[in-house]
Amino acid sequence: MSEVCRFAPSTTGPAHLGTLAAALLCWLDARSRGARLVLRLEDLDPDRCRPEFARAIEEDLAWLGLDFDERVEQHARRAHHEAAMDRLEALGALYPCSATREEVRAIGRRAPDGGFAYDNRARGRALPPGGWRASVEPIRARLPDGVFRPLDEGGLDLSQEPALAMGDPVVRRRDGAFSYQLAVVVDDGAAGVTRVVRGRDIAPSTATQAALQALLGLPAPVYRHHLLLLEERGGKLAKTHGAARGAALARSAPALTGALACCVGLRERPDPCTPAELLREFDWSRVATADRVVSLRDGSLTLTASGP
Incomplete structure (x- = not known):
């Protein structure tokens, strides 16, 4: 039986950096196994979910180079x-x-x-x-x-x-x-x-x-x-910390992919790369197990420290 994976973001806000890190890891896992990958937009909350958030999430995933x-x-x-x-x-x-x-x-x-x-x-x-x-x-x-x-x-x-x-x-x-x-x-x-x-x-x-x-x-x-990406002031990165492709971070999709790869432990340096390039060397043994604290200062995403 063929394997099936899914990425299921909530549409209560635009994608944030934690969303894209999770999407990248899910995509790498599925594609490395030849599994079918489903994008499920979780939009059941009538008070918080918005179609414009769903569209923005899909656009960000495609911009990063992730397909479903x-x-x-x-x-x-x-x-x-x-x-x-x-x-x-x-x-x-x-x-x-x-x-x-x-x-x-x-x-x-x-x-x-x-x-x-x-x-x-x-x-x-x-x-x-x-x-x-x-x-x-x-x-x-x-x-x-x-x-x-x-x-x-x-x-x-x-x-x-x-x-x-x-x-x-x-x-x-x-x-x-x-x-x-x-x-x-x-x-x-x-x-x-x-x-x-x-x-x-x-x-x-x-x-x-x-x-x-x-x-x-x-x-x-x-x-x-x-693992989770943590905000310096405490807690995981979330929608309250801003959209993933804010003006400061949207220099290029490869730049952000490289930064995310570094933050989750897949690469030692945040050199620009594509998800397809990461796929060639992907293995879960290379992914950090401890949560990572990241900084969003000065227009770049930087690994600050491992979490507890």
Whole structure:
């Protein structure tokens, strides 16, 4: 069976340097293996996602020299997400819960992702007549109890009892939007995704996704969670740190590719290069494992230090 990989950026803002570093590593992994590569634009959040952000992300990926075999807009897959909800309802795995973020925070139990764990307080509640579609409350999925052990190729321990460590996830929000946790497993399953390459900030969610895969009868991909690029003031590079091709950094795509390659450990010097040139020598053993702190000063992207 041929391998399938995917790159799935959120369209809540333009691409930032962390986005492009993740895209580059995903592209190199897929192309080095002869795998099919899907670009999935994750655009389910009606409050934050914008078509102009999606267009800008696609333009930046093409500008950098990254190509894809298929393009998917996640919002267009709503019927598939509804079918998954129907399946979960038939299994008796859905229940309404109106607990707010403030109420969950007040429980005071930290989750592995740094947030707060939900205590499954509403597990005993039934859906209203008419099922999940008739509920005006958020809907959660009752996860199976027990430990899940997704496989991470880089050796990261993803073992977790998600029902306890994270709590049952929201799968449909109050505003009717389906959640990331539901959509990601449904869409990965539909695309036949066998490999997921993404930043390690998502690693704590992997066991929850494995539990939903088990409920829905979907196969589990192999994962590889890679390093993050960190901002000097703390935290990972994010959309709040600006678009990737700001005037100072957009000197040329090879210049930025070379800088990114240096920052993730693929090259010792930030000499200009193309993704195709990196592909000829790509191996995960050359990619740094520790997070890297980078500087955006003086119109250039510079590796400052390894993270903790």
